[in-house]
Amino acid sequence: MEKIKVKGIIKMYNGLFGFINSGFGDIYFHKSEILTEEKLDKGDEVQFFLIPSQKKEGMYQASEIVLVKKTEKTDKQTDNNLLIGIVQWYNNEKGFGVVKTSDNSEFFLHKKNALKTVILNEKDFCVFESRTQEGRLTAIRYKKFELIEDLQHVNEKTQSELLQQYLSVLGKIERDNSLNVKYVEWKYNKITAIAQSGKIDEKIKDDFLKAAYEKASVDCKYKMLFEDCLIDISKQTLEIQSELLEQYLSDYSKAAYEEASDDYKYQMLFEDYLIDIPEVQFKLLQQYLSKLGKIEHDNSWNVKDKEWKYNKIKSIVKSDKIDEKAKEGFLKAAYEKASDDYKYKMLFEDNFLDFDFIEYIKEYNLLNIIKNKYEDLYNELFGKAYPNISKIDRLYLWLNGLNSYYNYFEFVQVAWQLSNDERKLFNKRVKEYAEEERLQKFISQIPKAELLEETESSKIYKCKWRNLYYKQGAIEVFLDKTTATEDYKWEVAREEWNLLTQEYFNNRRINDIIVTIDNNYHILDIVGLDDIEVKIVFAEIHKNGTSERRTDISSSQVTKIIHNVAARNSCINFLASQNSPYNAVDVQELVTEQYRDISFLFPIPDGKGNVYLIWESAEFEKSKATHIFKIREECLQEMMENIRNFIETNYRTRSRLNSVETDDLEKKQDLQYFSRVNHDSVEYQVWEDRMKKELSFLS
Numbered sequence: 001m002e003k004i005k006v007k008g009i010i011k012m013y014n015g016l017f018g019f020i021n022s023g024f025g026d027i028y029f030h031k032s033e034i035l036t037e038e039k040l041d042k043g044d045e046v047q048f049f050l051i052p053s054q055k056k057e058g059m060y061q062a063s064e065i066v067l068v069k070k071t072e073k074t075d076k077q078t079d080n081n082l083l084i085g086i087v088q089w090y091n092n093e094k095g096f097g098v099v100k101t102s103d104n105s106e107f108f109l110h111k112k113n114a115l116k117t118v119i120l121n122e123k124d125f126c127v128f129e130s131r132t133q134e135g136r137l138t139a140i141r142y143k144k145f146e147l148i149e150d151l152q153h154v155n156e157k158t159q160s161e162l163l164q165q166y167l168s169v170l171g172k173i174e175r176d177n178s179l180n181v182k183y184v185e186w187k188y189n190k191i192t193a194i195a196q197s198g199k200i201d202e203k204i205k206d207d208f209l210k211a212a213y214e215k216a217s218v219d220c221k222y223k224m225l226f227e228d229c230l231i232d233i234s235k236q237t238l239e240i241q242s243e244l245l246e247q248y249l250s251d252y253s254k255a256a257y258e259e260a261s262d263d264y265k266y267q268m269l270f271e272d273y274l275i276d277i278p279e280v281q282f283k284l285l286q287q288y289l290s291k292l293g294k295i296e297h298d299n300s301w302n303v304k305d306k307e308w309k310y311n312k313i314k315s316i317v318k319s320d321k322i323d324e325k326a327k328e329g330f331l332k333a334a335y336e337k338a339s340d341d342y343k344y345k346m347l348f349e350d351n352f353l354d355f356d357f358i359e360y361i362k363e364y365n366l367l368n369i370i371k372n373k374y375e376d377l378y379n380e381l382f383g384k385a386y387p388n389i390s391k392i393d394r395l396y397l398w399l400n401g402l403n404s405y406y407n408y409f410e411f412v413q414v415a416w417q418l419s420n421d422e423r424k425l426f427n428k429r430v431k432e433y434a435e436e437e438r439l440q441k442f443i444s445q446i447p448k449a450e451l452l453e454e455t456e457s458s459k460i461y462k463c464k465w466r467n468l469y470y471k472q473g474a475i476e477v478f479l480d481k482t483t484a485t486e487d488y489k490w491e492v493a494r495e496e497w498n499l500l501t502q503e504y505f506n507n508r509r510i511n512d513i514i515v516t517i518d519n520n521y522h523i524l525d526i527v528g529l530d531d532i533e534v535k536i537v538f539a540e541i542h543k544n545g546t547s548e549r550r551t552d553i554s555s556s557q558v559t560k561i562i563h564n565v566a567a568r569n570s571c572i573n574f575l576a577s578q579n580s581p582y583n584a585v586d587v588q589e590l591v592t593e594q595y596r597d598i599s600f601l602f603p604i605p606d607g608k609g610n611v612y613l614i615w616e617s618a619e620f621e622k623s624k625a626t627h628i629f630k631i632r633e634e635c636l637q638e639m640m641e642n643i644r645n646f647i648e649t650n651y652r653t654r655s656r657l658n659s660v661e662t663d664d665l666e667k668k669q670d671l672q673y674f675s676r677v678n679h680d681s682v683e684y685q686v687w688e689d690r691m692k693k694e695l696s697f698l699s
Helices: 147-151 156-170 187-198 201-214 220-228 240-258 264-270 278-290 308-318 322-334 338-348 364-375 375-388 392-398 408-417 420-433 438-443 495-504 531-543 555-566 570-576 631-648 653-658 663-671 684-694
Strands: 004-013 017-024 027-031 046-054 059-069 083-091 096-100 105-109 125-133 136-144 451-452 458-465 467-473 473-480 513-518 523-527 585-592 594-603 610-617 627-630 673-678
Touching: 004 027, 004 059, 017 408, 027 046, 083 156, 105 125, 125 156, 125 653, 147 627, 156 201, 156 322, 187 220, 201 220, 201 240, 278 322, 308 322, 308 338, 322 338, 322 438, 338 364, 338 458, 364 375, 364 392, 392 408, 392 420, 408 473, 438 495, 438 570, 458 473, 467 495, 495 531, 531 594, 570 594, 570 610, 570 684, 585 631, 594 631, 610 631, 627 631, 627 684, 653 663, 653 673, 673 684
Parallel strands: 027 059, 105 136
Antiparallel strands: 004 017, 004 046, 017 027, 046 059, 083 096, 083 125, 096 105, 125 136, 451 458, 458 513, 467 473, 513 523, 585 594, 594 610, 610 627, 627 673
């Protein structure tokens, strides 16, 4: 596409990138494409080339941008997006500083962006527009905010927005007793000036004054209502009148309470009920609880009522003059200061608090009291909560005699979180519980995994096959006898593999497994499972013998076995590498009454309508020869099943294929037996040369 020259208007530019409004829509540009030295601003007319976007397919961007015409600057602010802030500091000599808005955003001030020559001081109000320049918030078209004068030059919507911003920046309307403040009521005077202005819309003014009233101190509220009459209460609706007066009385009560002595505070709150402010009630109750100390039996010799502290708590709970939320907060705090016996009373005898087993799960002393006093109740509560109890909490409860469900394989997954002393206790308890012979045998044979590498977020271990524990569709990797990973999903896994591997893998060479875990003992990666799976399939086939006739093997497992065997069996590797549209099938050769061996039939076509079925053992030392059957392609499936069935249901299969007895010759004819190729006991290449001579189409 040829470059197209276009004109447009700068819609937005933040100093890094922007958009140009043109006949092609809003076109993106980057500052690196600007050729003009003069700074571009919103509204400037520019000329540029339209090119395909480098980041978004099907879109365009601007290139080689030059200024055509600068937009005319105005000496007035627009009504849109005006902000008000308080000057934090300003250097009038150098002409720069910082202004902060009510949301604590800070904007950079520079004299080049001022609407006119300005002198600003700390705490002056400043009105401005915002822009991002060089990656930071910047105030542009800024000036000192002249309250009434500036408000009369904007529309009603902007008046309302500016007044609300001004009020937010102003903060609470109260006396300012700062040392450097000359007029302590300057904030109130600002509100008065707005109220008395005839330049502000009356509805906007009324809304502003009501908002200011909510932020005013009790003294300023009184002045606004009754002295200066900034809010004419007689002109308000009954609902608003009631709301304004209730707000004033509430603030007045709070102020009076703060000034009262402790005795009068208590009287106002609990005797005369003058204070019904929840937060004040809560504060006083907390103070009272602090003086009361630990809630327990008072065994002092001169105290008649040994439960007087607890009785004080009960009287507060039964009061209907205390806000429920304040009471609830008080009870929770009182519970924390109560002895275990009183905690039990609060929960189960007087029912002051709802009992949630999960919430109190770490209070082992309390749980023991419940269990000892009402075991059936405890067991019911525990049973309902059990599905929602975390593994680590189940373990802690077990260590404290509060969990009767012993789950070794779950506990070892979280034992790494225990302290050293807790770990010693856990190890001791595990030995006491590991009474089942099979479990004890498994635990006793777990080796310690070798730590190969450790980072801040992960660890890599080298493990043996004995470190694996199989579940239905998952495995658990033990790093030592009492530490294991979380379950790792492995869909083919079955629980019976634990016994199978114990019987079959002993004294056999099984490759190491490399396991990577995170800091929470979740497995991130595991290498070596395919080899384990193949070995287990072999074990199942060898073990099953005729008891189950044959072991079901999935097509994916057949592929894994061939890949695994091919790595050490050159004959299998050669046959698996031949070009064939047909998949190899597994054949479980019946060797003895209780033993099967695994082999494969490789279907390889000759390109002339024939398919040669080549039968080869997966274990080289078990096979003296490779047997070949020649089948017409249209009969392949039927004959393959017949040959497979013959090998899997007869003893001495290989002897019969080598035999010249009449019955065996007839059987070979039925199976369309072609020939055999003997293995050489030393040189693999001798066998391959023989195969290529026998079947010239092999590559």
